[in-house]
Amino acid sequence: MRRSCRARALEGVFLMYQNPHHADAGRRLGVIERALLAYERAHPTVNLGIGGLVLFEGRPPGIHELLGQAPLHLPTQPLMSCGLSPGANRRSVWRPRPTLDLGLHVRERVLPAGAGRAGLMSLVNELLAVPFTKGEPLWRMWLIHGYDGEEFAVLYLGHHVLHDGVSAMNNIACVLLGEGGQNGRVRIPRGSGTGRARPVRVMRGAGRLASHLYPPAVRLRDEGLTGERRLAWAGTSLERMRDIGKRHGATVNTVYLAALTSALRQWSYSPWREIERRGRPLWALVPVSTRTEGEQNGIDVRIMPERTRLPCDKVHPAEQIALLKATTEAIRGSAVVDSERALRARTPGWLGHFILSRALSPGSTHLLATNVPGTDRPFDLLGRPVREIVPLSFLPVGHRLAVVLTTYQDQARAGFMVDARFASGADELAALWSAAIDELDASAGPAS
Secondary structure, eight states, X not given: OOOOHHHHHHHHHHHEEEOTTTTSOOEEOOHHHHHHHHHHHHOTTOOOEEEEEEEEXXXXXXXXXXXXXXXXXXXXXXXXXXXXXXXXXXXXXXXXXXXXXXXXXXEEEEOOTTOHXXXXXXXXXXXXXXXXXTTSOSEEEXXXXXXXXXXXXXXXXXXXXXXXXXXXXXXXXXXXXXXSOOOSOOOOOOOTTOSXXXXXXXXXXXXXXXXXXXXXXXXXXXXXXXXXXXXXXXXXXXXXXXXXXXXXXXXXXXXXXXXXXXXXXXXXXXXXXXXXXXXXXXXXXXXXXXXXXXXXXXXXXOEEOOEEEEOTTOOSHHHHHXXXXXXXXXXXXXXXXXXXXXXXXXXXXXXXXHHHHHHHSTTTOSEEEXXXXXXXXXXXXXXXXXXXXXXXXXXXXXXXXXXXXXXXXXXXXXXXXEEGGGGGGHHHHHHHHHXXXXXXXXXXXXXX
16 A cells, blocks of 8 residues: 555654663673573574554554654553563663664555455454564564554464563553553663572572473374464453352352363364373473562563463363362462572572573473463543453463454453464364353352
C-alpha cells in the first residue's frame, strides 16, 4: 500500500526517538539473563521472542499515530532503549542508545481485504520467525490490519533476555496502551544479579532446583522438529475458571494445567502417546515468577524454572486436579522465592546456565506451560478498545509445544505454540483444551 506524502512526513517526525536515558550507566545482566543468552548461542535456530497478540475493535489508527505513541511511553521503560554490548555472556551489558530508530521497531503490515483470522494467523506465524537485530534494542511491534473491516491487531515481541512474561505484558500495557508507567525520573534498573547472599544459601537453592529436574524424562523421537512456531489459541471466562477452581478447591493455575493434561491425553501429536507405552510420566516446565508485590511493574527477568508431572495417566478430572494441587501449588511458595533471590545474588554464570539448559532440555521436560498474570482494567489504543490479548511463548529446542495462559478483564486466553511439523494439530489442541474446561466444569459439582 502506498502511503500519502502527509503520512510519510508525519511519520518522519517520530522515527528518531531521542533517548532521555542515554547518559545513564549500563548494567550487567543477571544470572538467568546470561543463561538465556548462553542457551541461544548453543541453539542458534531458537527464537526467544515472547509477548502478545492484541486484537482491537474498530478501524485501525495510522502507522504515524502508533509511532507517535512510543516516544510518550518509552521513557518509563528505559531498558527498551538499550542494546546489548558485544562480548561473551558474562561481559554483556545493557547500554542505552542515544537515539532509537522507531522505524526498525514499529512497522505496518496490510493484509488483503477479507483475509480474515486465517490471514492474520498466517502472517503472525511468519513474523514469529523474524530474528532480532544484534546490538539493537530487542523488541519490535507490528500494526496489522486489512483482514477485517472491524478489527485490527498489534503484535508485540521482545527477546526473553529483555523481560519475562510478566514484564512483557507490562510493556504491552505501557508502551502500546499507555498504562502502568512510572512517574518522575526513571533510571535503568539494577541488574537482578546484584545483592548479597551467603554461599551456603546459594548452594542450597541451586541444589533444590537441580534436584527437581531429576529423574530424567523419556526422550522422544523428534528428529523432524523444525523449531518454527505455529500459533493457536482458546479462551473462556476468568470467572468461570475461578468458579471451577473454587468447587474443586484449587487455583486457576491448577484448573488451567488440568485442562491441558486432559487435552494432551487426546491430542493426535501428544508426547504422551509415546511416553504412555513406556510407563513413564509426562513432565512440564512451569516457570514460576518470583516477583513480590512491589516488583510487578519492573522490566527484567524474575523467574525460576520448576518442573511438574502432568497426570495424563489419570482419566477422571478430580484425580488430575488433586495430583496437580499437591505438586504445583506447593512450589509457589517462599522457598522458590528464596532460591531465586539467593541464586541471582551470587551464582556463577556456569551454574545458572546448567540449571536453565537442563530445565529446557527434552531430557528433562516435554513441554513448557506457563501462566502470566493479566489485568482486570480495560485498555484501549487511541480510543479503540482491546478485544482480547493472546499470550505468546517461545518454543524450547526439542519440544513439540509450549502453552501460556493470561487474562484480560474477565477473559482467560491460552496461547498454544506448536512446532511447524505438527501445525495441522494446533487448532485441535486448542479445541481439546476448551472441551476439557467444559468437562472440569461439569465434574465440579453444583456452583456455590
